[in-house]
Amino acid sequence: MGATTKKPPQRATPVGRDLAKVHRFAKDLLAQHGLSDIWSVFWAESLENSNGGGATRTHTKRIVFSAAHIALLAPAERRDTVRHEVAHAIVGAAAGHSEAWRSKAIELGGSGLAQLTHSALLYPWYGRCPDGHAFTSVRPPASTGFTCRDDSHDEPVELEWWEKNAKSRALDPGVKRMAEEFPEPEPPAPAFSVGETVYLVPFGHKLDNAPMTVVEVKARQYVAHHADMGEDFNVDFEAVAAAPAE
Ligand SMILES: [Zn+2]
Numbered sequence: 001m002g003a004t005t006k007k008p009p010q011r012a013t014p015v016g017r018d019l020a021k022v023h024r025f026a027k028d029l030l031a032q033h034g035l036s037d038i039w040s041v042f043w044a045e046s047l048e049n050s051n052g053g054g055a056t057r058t059h060t061k062r063i064v065f066s067a068a069h070i071a072l073l074a075p076a077e078r079r080d081t082v083r084h085e086v087a088h089a090i091v092g093a094a095a096g097h098s099e100a101w102r103s104k105a106i107e108l109g110g111s112g113l114a115q116l117t118h119s120a121l122l123y124p125w126y127g128r129c130p131d132g133h134a135f136t137s138v139r140p141p142a143s144t145g146f147t148c149r150d151d152s153h154d155e156p157v158e159l160e161w162w163e164k165n166a167k168s169r170a171l172d173p174g175v176k177r178m179a180e181e182f183p184e185p186e187p188p189a190p191a192f193s194v195g196e197t198v199y200l201v202p203f204g205h206k207l208d209n210a211p212m213t214v215v216e217v218k219a220r221q222y223v224a225h226h227a228d229m230g231e232d233f234n235v236d237f238e239a240v241a242a243a244p245a246e
């Protein structure tokens, strides 16, 4: 005791309880399909490119939920997101949002929708760029403000206006707590740098063993360019190797 300022134990907020429910539902659904020993469930405060709220990491067999995004969803949408990700785990992420994935998601009781959209007004930050693109974010602005990264701009464009919605559920302390309670393990150090050629570790995908060029190194993923397809892909550090597999 003494002069130390020890925080009292934190009580779960309604948002925190909702997220914990999603966690249990995901674990139960994996267990029902005999996948509990193979797949694990983790939480991040927020994931990039996560409109629906989750990501399936094939090479490490992880489902990762974006707590801030899940917090924005209605109860039925939260369950739908769980079914969405577990369907990926069952049919294999290589199937993408194909018919095989869709029918599995529906079989699990889900909508089979590839993406959920929700009102910009639910987000903690929303705005518009001079070209009229709607902008939303679950992350606070950089010191320079927000920029629109729509593909139609050659360079990121500063927003014309943006507002903070302090009442957004994404700002609830339960969001941060979930990420602290179930953090995704640290990724390995990136083995490749920009400009190097990497090969996709096979997982039953049409791009298995495809050579790609690293164009950006992010926190857990590379952005890798596939020359023949002329497209960039986000690939986990664990998903590429220095040489094609035998
Ligand atoms: Zn998906």
Ligand SMILES: [Zn+2]
Residues within 6 Å of the ligand: 129, 130, 131, 132, 133, 148, 149, 150, 153, 157
């Ligand atoms: Zn724009």
